[in-house]
Amino acid sequence: MSSYDLLKGINGLDKILIRDATATGCSAEVYLYGAHVTSWKNDHGEEELLFVSSKSIFDPPKAIRGGIPICFPQFSNHGTLPSHGFARNRFWTIDNDPPPFPTNASETAFVDLILKPSEDDMKIWPHSFEFRRRVALGPGGDLILKSRIRNTNNEGEPFSFTFANHTYFSVSDISGVRVEGLKTLDYLDNLQKMKRFTEHGDAITFASEVDRIYLSTPAKISILDHEKKRSFVLRKDGLPDAVVWNPWDKKAKSMADFGDDEYKHMVCVEAAAIEKPITLKxxxxxxxxxxxxxV
Incomplete structure (x- = not known):
């Protein structure tokens, strides 16, 4: 089941390659730095399904640009911590003795990782926690990400956090991409000081920068890539919100770790819990x- 290899990645950083022994070509790659998924290939014989910038700097403490960063314990700059929190800037460890995630016959290969706060983390966010993360492959090479966060405070203090799987999908051309499943939902527009609007379109399309948090979203969201005649399907549980982001040309040029034209070949659709922070006793x-x- 948990069939993986521990290898050296870019700049000598440890990475894990997860392979499905029952299906050729299915794989996922995750760096211990940030528990950051940087590659996903399934058995449709397709190329890389995640976008990672060619300019990404694999050099801690800088976060990796692309793939699937974890935003925890804070999404974006909606709080007192550094933007997107600190989980994506920490070295995780392989969790060889975890309280098991519910065993699932649909997981053909996986690795379990764990993050506990360091003394430095406690200075900026004074809460004891255990964050367990399973990265798994399912039938046909589906990618499954499971997160478990436990409050281990002995002093009886609750804590609250926001969270996102900041997924960068690889697309052929952003102008031919549609995000479906969010019609009639309210969203907060980060380009308009988080003002609240209602989505009226059948699908979200892209002709300029988009940076929105959709609220109370369905369990299933689809991303249609017209040119590739391919759809990504997200299925989520425990993650009520969804972020949709593309930086477009001006923002892309302002990011040192992002190619000027790479916005054409990526879209972020993120399963998240942002509007109502999660509180754990x-x-x-x-x-x-x-x-x-x-599909």
């Missing part, structure tokens, strides 16, 4: 699951 645990597939 001591001993309580939160679970969030994201499953990605293509």
């Amino acid at each position: 001591p001993g309580e645990e939160w679970n969030g699951t994201l499953e990605l597939s293509t």
Whole structure:
């Protein structure tokens, strides 16, 4: 089941290659730095399904640009911590003796990782926690991300956090991409000081920068890539919100770790819990699951 290899990645950083022994070509790659998924290939014989910038700097403490960064315990700059929190800037460890995630016959290969706060983390966010993360392959090479966050504070203090799987999907041309499943929903527009609007379009399309948090979203969202005649399907549980982001040309040029024209070949659709922070009392645990597939 947990069939993986520990290898050296870019700049000598440790990475894990997860392979499905029952299906050729299915794989996922995750760096211990940030528990950051940087590659996903399924058995449709397709090329790389995630976008990672050619300019990404694999050099801690800088976060990796692309793939699937984890935003925890804070999404974006909606709080007092550095933007997107610190989980994506920390070295995780392989969790060889985890309280098991519910065993699931649909997981053909996986690795379990764990993050606990360092003394420095406690200075900026004074809460004891255990964050367990399973990166798994499912039938046909579906990518499954499971997150478990437990409050281990002994002092009886609850804590609250926001969270996102900041997924960068690889697309052929952003002008031919449609995000479906969010019609009639309210969203907060980050380009208009988080003002609240209602989505009226059948699908979200892209002709300029988009940076929105959709609220109370369905369990299933689809991304249609017209040119490739391919759809990504996100299925999520415990993650009520969804972020849709493309930086477009001006923002792309302002990011040192992002190619000027790379915005054309990526879209972020993120399963998240942002509007209503999750609060855990001591001993309580939160679970969030994201499953990605293509059709």
